[in-house]
Amino acid sequence: MKNRTKIDNEEKSTRLSREAKILLLVGGLFTTATSLSGTFVNVYLWRAKNDLSMIGVFNLFQFIFIPIAFYLAGRMTKARPASLCLRIGLLLHMAFFLLILASRGNAPTFVIPLGTLLGLAAGFYWSAYQILTYDLTSRMNRDTYNSILGIIFSASNIITPVASGYIISKMPQFSGYRLIFMISAAIYTAVWLISLMMTAKPLDRPVELFKCWRSAASVWRYTLLGHYFFGIRNGVLMFLVNLLILISGGNEFTIGKLAMAASIVSAISFSLLEKILKPKRRILLFTIGAVMMLVSVSFLVFDTNLFTLLAYGLLNALFAPFFQVPFDSATLNVIDKNVNQSRTEYIILKEFSLNAGRITGVLIFLTLTRQESPTLMRILLLTVGSIHLTLLLFRKKLDFDVDVTKNRVNIKNK
Template identity: 25%
Template sequence: MPKNNQKLKKTQRLSTHAKNVLINHAIFQFGGSLSVIFVNLYLWRLTNDLWVNGMYNLVALLAQAVTTFGIGKMSKRKGRTTIYRYGIFMTALFYLLLVIVQEAMVHYFLLFALLRGIAQGLYWVAYFTIVHEVSSNENRHRYLGLNQMIMSTANLVAPALAGIVIGLFDSLIGYVLVFGMAFVMFIFATIGSFRIKKESIQHRTYYMKYLSSIIKKKQGFGKALFGWLIIGFPQGIFMYVPAILIYSIFNSEEIVGILNAAFLAVTILASYVISRVAKTENTRQYLWIAAIGLIVSSIFITIEIAVWSVVIFMVTKNVFKPLQGNAYAAYYFQWLDHIPLRSAFRTESVVLRETLINCGRGLGIVVFMIFSNEINTQTVGFVILAVMMIQLLLPFLVNHNKMMEG
């Protein structure tokens, strides 16, 4: 077999800078995975009220969307690396305050939601801009696949560990210990962010005012933007409902953590396969397969909310979600090489992506809150099925020919 078939091409390899970004993101993700599902479960244990969980996540997402849209100009002038560090530090502050107030969080949950949303807005705008800078069209599927693998590995190990820690205590003190562990991880991530090379800022001008002109010239880009709203719809619901579903069946945080780890092992395997074989030109086929797979996954929980249906739903969903996410992200990043302003519009394109996906997540939560006040088959399963069916719109928004025109 020829040597160049045995190894990745030089253009597909990741730079040292890209590897440093991946490593620090893994630390950040591990801290988040330790705690994010258990923050929602903590609120559920304190209130037993889906409305409180819904409002917490909705306010956090709206705050994130507003922060994302508002921070773009500052990111362009101060640099993405600086905003990236602010985001990690504020996330650490969120968990420090949570450790301090503990069960009193229920009285301030909207303020905590605001802080979390602002911190997430800062982090993700900077991170996704950096991702485009450290990868290219030749290795972007590989970077995103490895990124998904690292995130999924953190998501696999951390919740299982957190579930075991929480399960050691009869009271809610286990949650506080987990939040303390998350705080430590985010402090490490803050320190690690100083290893990431600070970019030279060549384009300080903020070009968002030219968006309408860009869309008029490249209508396909406008459709690509709308796709993020569609992708966000189910993600908002999945921020908190699956953990509550599992807890409502087993009544055990340890099982929530272990099952979450098992489900994410499926995501790791799927992400690995995607990183090795996916091609940007096949994006539309991948999106059709993913949409159909996500719809099939949700059919099971319309039958009944039970161990078998929830397990099949989560496993199937975790096979097709990374296929959809990675394929669409690679397609969207490719657009940045074909729109007017090109790399000068990079920060703005990430701001738009994050704003729209969070608006979609928020809309998904609003729909869920309107139609589902409790965990039961009559509402939960059918609301999720309806949201999954919206994913069928996504392949129609992909058009590589439009990208190459003009």
């Protein structure tokens, strides 16, 4: 009877709770607002002033202040609900777009405060979102949650970038940008209202990052190293690709169409993963994803035009989820197996590592772009596009939890 009860409880744990579904809705709407305008923030700055270094500085300050906000939000969640930090992040996102609207065509003059504000906004939001994700999911349903989240993210990215690109390209000067930024601010307001339905219990204890680092097992340190290397790739490609589309002769509508095509492929990939991703296959799919992500960047290394950018976008969209979903689950598995009250410290340390990698990538970008050499640009793309392969050297050190299915079978057999 006890074994039967244990099996029933385990099967129930694979289902998503009501609050987890609300969190998925919050994440989906947030992504809609972000993809509607966030896709074009760097493009807007480029249109205002054709300066790659200025774009790099904007992203550099954003990546510097994301981990700072994570730390501040982490301290807050010890005494207040994580949902409060989520709302602060949403309010800061609204403030960011209001500042852009107020600055009009002079936004490049304010790239440092703009980057700082967006970094704080992202840090507060994602700190709370990840803590809530940890609280509302378990090891048994985390793959399902991450896959569904990926489907929602991809679906929301299918329509919004191409719609934004069309509006921006058809309206005179910066009028389209201003309209899109106002719509995004309105969506963030709606998400803020929905977030009032979220609840979370605070933990009444201080944030102890150094203690958490010293006591962490080696598997967690390898996980942090993995996030650092992935951050180098992510920090550069997340803004450089759209700029390359403009430089190669495209416009905002071209960016939107390519983003839509990539999002459709990504949604298919996440849907496929939801069906085939099992604990025992995590390492295999993770490896396939890592290798194919390098193949996608190789198109840009040999030549940079609209065709190679399309090839990169589609191939990366297809295989990046193979890499990201198992790695995200492996990260949360480590947190799940440690003391519950340390989850905030683990999440903050993860963001420190990820953004340290992003900062490294942007600094490399700023150094090489000063030379204005096509050869150095190819070296940059090859370097940041292959650096994540370093994770394959210690993939067996990561906690992919490949034995969880075997454990479930043993329980049922008993």
